[in-house]
Structures are given as structure tokens and as C-alpha cells.
Amino acid sequence: MKKKSSARAITSTAEFARYVGLARTTVSRVLNGQPGLKPNTIERVQRAMDETGFTPNAYAVRLKGKSTATIGICMEDLLTPTAVKKLAALQRVFRGRQYTSLIEVLEPGHSRRLIRHFLSMRVEAIVFIGHFPPDELVQRIAELNAHGTPHVVIDHVGIPNAHRVTLDRARGMIDVVDHLVARGHRSFGLLGISAWLHGKLGRMHGIIQALAKHKLPFAQCTRSLDHLHVRENDFEFGRTLAASFATLKDRPTAYLALNDEIAIGAMHGLQAAGIDIPGEAAVTGFNNQEICAMTRPTLTSVDQQIEETIRIGTEVVLSQIGQPPRVKPILRTIEPKLIIRQSTDARPG
Amino acid sequence: MKKKSSARAITSTAEFARYVGLARTTVSRVLNGQPGLKPNTIERVQRAMDETGFTPNAYAVRLKGKSTATIGICMEDLLTPTAVKKLAALQRVFRGRQYTSLIEVLEPGHSRRLIRHFLSMRVEAIVFIGHFPPDELVQRIAELNAHGTPHVVIDHVGIPNAHRVTLDRARGMIDVVDHLVARGHRSFGLLGISAWLHGKLGRMHGIIQALAKHKLPFAQCTRSLDHLHVRENDFEFGRTLAASFATLKDRPTAYLALNDEIAIGAMHGLQAAGIDIPGEAAVTGFNNQEICAMTRPTLTSVDQQIEETIRIGTEVVLSQIGQPPRVKPILRTIEPKLIIRQSTDARPG
């Protein structure tokens, strides 16, 4: 409060101790909460800190060997809502456990430099969120393993050597197909869902499995027009896809989209062609973003269970700290949850 | 590549120098790119770094007095899309200028602790993004000023002592009203827009100004039902507000919403009451989020010009570094931009 005109900020405990009129060691003991100090002394230091705004130099503190209590978080970007929701949840959990987060965005081709930055900051673990060039990530994980730095990869495919937490997308699509079949649908348009990615946890695997269960032949019951348009996985991609489907004679009655944006685009495309949703066509998204409740009709989607994903993820990564390196990669899967809304709430035809 | 079985990671240049077979000082000179070294020596060090994954301890480097090149970014939350977009843009700019960002979310009541954390990390400046408890923020800014640490507050009202970059919301609403008046609208419903905030740059100020320009008496031409519902500034708030408006005999033909979520909720509420948009009612949002292009009809909104805001913001904050403290707070304003879409693209019925 006393402004003090502050000639210049105090930058060391020595200087600060002179200001308070105590020995540097005494001040240090106050700051670290050691016993054997008079309440009066403690209060003098507290007051002086408020007056001067002095803070111990974190770099010197960490240097002396105290744990850095820092976790590196490596993001693909900060643009997709789901990625950011994961980041927010993650930072909240770490903060609750007294860890500081070091958040960085990875530009493809610079992963090596970024990891080196994390290591130079002596992070105790690294979390990867988003999708990265797989060969680059595999390489970095191998280096981290050799280096003994714990890690976890959140929901990324094709990184067999990594500890990871992955959403069971197959399970999600099984629920979607079950739901639509129960509503009477027998023909399905696939929007942006292709076979070339993922393994047993992949979407396509779930769709095939579910159709087989209902004795519906995959080849006859599904249709994809992805090859007709530039794949951007966004609203516009969904809209043009749907426009193409709308021109078909025997078009599917249900449409499964890779994500919510494509699904919403598809709804626009279908509606623009005069097709009623859900009366004449059902549409499903994936990710269950807030936006799903704001469309007309509201959009049935699959929720990623982000909170639980992050909870498990932090568990996986924190359990490695201070332990000998694991030989076998950890794999935890998360069950998504189908959220049914208006866009699938009618029987076809 | 060579795995090397890595007994344990190398943690100091001394140890590393022994590994390479050079003197510590020589290694240090290589790492800092000093002249007078044989290419062969440099290459030996590079190779050893690749083999061992050794990285210099950042805490020791910074301790020796080298600038920390770190900027603290204080966020309200990581949930709203606009806040996150600002964060992403900010980090990108700082990275391009070789600054590291320290990103933290501020929980109300803990601002003092957070700022102390930033200061202990010896950040060279602090950026605030989002809305905070004003008295708390005013206090923190005063402390930063006394401490000599540069700062900038992005788009926050009621912080007169801070350097800040603020969106001219009045300008945005003037453009909105001009547009709607040109389309023939004369009566306006206000959704979540109240007078109790902001000054000359506030929305209400712009609305009043614009209506006056068109000789439309404010009291007769505008209507607010905010008091009827719990103010949450979200989709549901907009929906219920619109439902209330729909029951009015002489309801307005145009609706100005505080943000996009309310606007979209309002569109749902009006449409549910059988009112056609834009034929029977026009709706405008604010922020121009991606979602505006995904609704039916697409939503006219006001773009925050985030890129420019951040560009100016970094300019303001970086210009303070290494300079004597400014006595007068800097204030830069940003002109928003009206994006016209379907939701206002008709003359009232």
C-alpha cells in the first residue's frame, strides 16, 4: 500500500534480509516454513514481503535441487474445442496436485526442439494432447523412454511404444449403430469415416462389428462419398458431402459423421435439398460439443468423457514419476457415451 | 538411435564434457555459439548431444542472469472460444519473437498468489485475458506498476490504471443498428445487453448513439426482458428470453444479443414459436464465432478482430520492456467488424 516510491525491486534474499533487518538464513527459514521461529519474526517477514513485493528467484530455488514440480503439456493446437477442454481439465488437475504446467504448441517438424525445451526446464513428465505426425512422435517417445522422463499420450493412434489413454471409438460407433437400427434404419451414409486409420479401437471397426451383430451386410448397407470432395473434416466438407448424397436415387436414411462439424454441415446440406431431419434422414456427430445443443434439430452425438480421460491420464503419468521405467507401454481405454438428441429421434420413411 | 542402455541421464555440462572428452568451458562455448572453435569439435558436441539427449539446465542458465525471455499470460478460463483464440494468437506471436509463454488460469481470490508465481519466475511482462474481479485486478496492476513489471490487459473494462487494449463495442453496435435500420427495422429487443457495464466503449452507448442518429427515440424503440430470467449469458438464457418476447403483442422485429450463444438460443426460441427468421424477425450475435456459420439461418455477428487485438496487445506490452515505467496508462481501441449473414437478410414483414 505504502507505494514507497520503490527505487527498484529487491531481487535477492540477501538484499531483502537487509531490508527486514534479519539474517539471510533466518529469512530463508521463514520462507520455507521451518520450525523454531518466533511468531513476531515470521510476521515481520510477511509484512516486508507485502511492502516490497519481493519473491524468491524460482530459478535459484529449483537449481538447488528442489523438485521442479512442473509438467510439460504438448498441444497440437489451441483451436479445436475438445483439445482445449482437455487442456483446461488437465491444468486444473495438476494445479490441484501442486504441479505447474508448462504449455507449448508443437509445430510439425519442431518436436525435437520442443522436447529439448521441456527437458531443459527439467519437467517431471510430459503429456501429449492432439494428433501429431506419427513417426515424429514415435521417435520422441523413444527418446523420452531412453531419457527416463515419464509421459502419456492422450487419445492418439499409431504410437505403439507410448503410454496412452485412448477413447474406444469402436464402442461409440457400436452404440450409434445400435441406436439407429433400433429406430429402423438399415442404410447408412458415412461422412469422413474411412478405414485407413485406427485399429480395433477405430470407428470403422465398431461399425462393422455392430452391423454384423444385426445381420446387416456392410457392403450393401453403407455408402461413402468422401472421395468426391476435398477432405477438410469441417462444416463445408459435411455440407458438400450431403449435397452429393441428396442427389442419389436410393440415398441412405442415416448419416454417421466423423465429428460434429461435419454432421452439422451435413444437416445444412440435406435441409437445403428439402430433406427433413429427422423425418427423412437421421444424422449423428461425434465429440458432443456444446454446439450440438444449438442446432436445428439438436444433434445426437458421442461424448468423449473428457473429464474421465484426463483423470485417467494424470493417473497414468503421475504414477510413473519417481518409479523405474516401465518396460511395457500402458494402455487405458475410455468408454464414450452416446447422447441422443432430436436429429435421430424419428423412424425413417 | 543407439539406445546406449543409458544408465541414467546426464545432468550437467561437467558430466557431459567428460563424456565428450572435452573441457567444460569448451562445451559451454559450443553451446553458446561462440567463435574460435574447430568445426570438428562442434560436430563432436552435437553428436554427443544427440546420443545422450543432454540439455543444459535452464534454471542454471537463467540464474546466471541471462534474460528469462518469458511472458506470463493470465487467463480467466480456457472454456470460452474467444478467450482461447486470443491465447492461441498470443502464444504464436510470442513464440515468433523468441519468448516463452507461461500460461496460468486465475481462480478468483488467488490472484496475488498467481502474480507472485509469475514474478518468482521472473517473467518480463504479464498479459491478462478475460474478465476478472475488477477490484482484485486493479490491486494487482498497482503492484505490478510499483514493481516495474510491464503488463497489458486485453479487453477488460473498469481498470483505469492499466495499460489496455479494448474492443470498441459501441462502434460494433452502431454498425449493427445502422444495418438493421437500413433493412427497415424500427423496434429492437435487447438480449442480455444492459447499461450497468462499460463506459463510452460499451454496447449500450453505441446503441443509444446510433438510434439518436436515426432520430429514433431510445425508450420507445427498445425493449429488454432480461429481468424475467436468470442471467447466464448462454444458449438457454437466449432461448427463454425469446420465448418471452414471442408472447408479446407488439414484439420487436429485430433482436440484438450480447453474444452468439444468446443469439442462437433466441433464434431457437423464436423459431419454436413459429416465427420465421429473418422474414419476421432479425437476430444479431456478437463475437463471430465459427458457430455463426453453422446455424439455420446463419447468424449475423460482430467480429472481434482478434488477430489485430493481439498484435496491438503484444506491441503495447513488449514496448514497455526495458523502458522506464509509463506514468499514464496506455489505451488502444480496436474497431470490430460487422459480418452480415442470413439472420438479418430480409426486410421486416
Place this chain on the structure above:
DNA sequence: GACACGTGAGGACACGTGTCCGCGTCAAGC
């Protein structure tokens, strides 16, 4: 053979902190 020059070794110090240790000082209790 003397000299300059290029290259690297190795010692020294500083940065700000935590912690240990021995030594004063002061007050209370006998």
C-alpha cells in the same frame, strides 16, 4: 630456431538459494 597464431585445458568467480553448523544473546528457572 624463433615467432605468431589457432585451439583447447583448466582455474576462478558470480548468480540466488537451501541447509548445516558453530557461536552468540537473552530470558527464564533453579
Place this chain on the structure above:
DNA sequence: GCTTGACGCGGACACGTGTCCTCACGTGTC
């Protein structure tokens, strides 16, 4: 008056790095 604690002082060392300095070694040149 003496002992005994409680409390604080001040010296010392370590942490890993950058930088400066002196010194040694080798090579090429005159």
C-alpha cells in the same frame, strides 16, 4: 550466579551455468 533453552547470526558449501583469464600444445611461417 549458574544452567538451560529458545532464538537468531553469520560463515560455509553446493547446485549448474556463462565468462574471463592464464597457460599449454601444436602447426605453419619467416
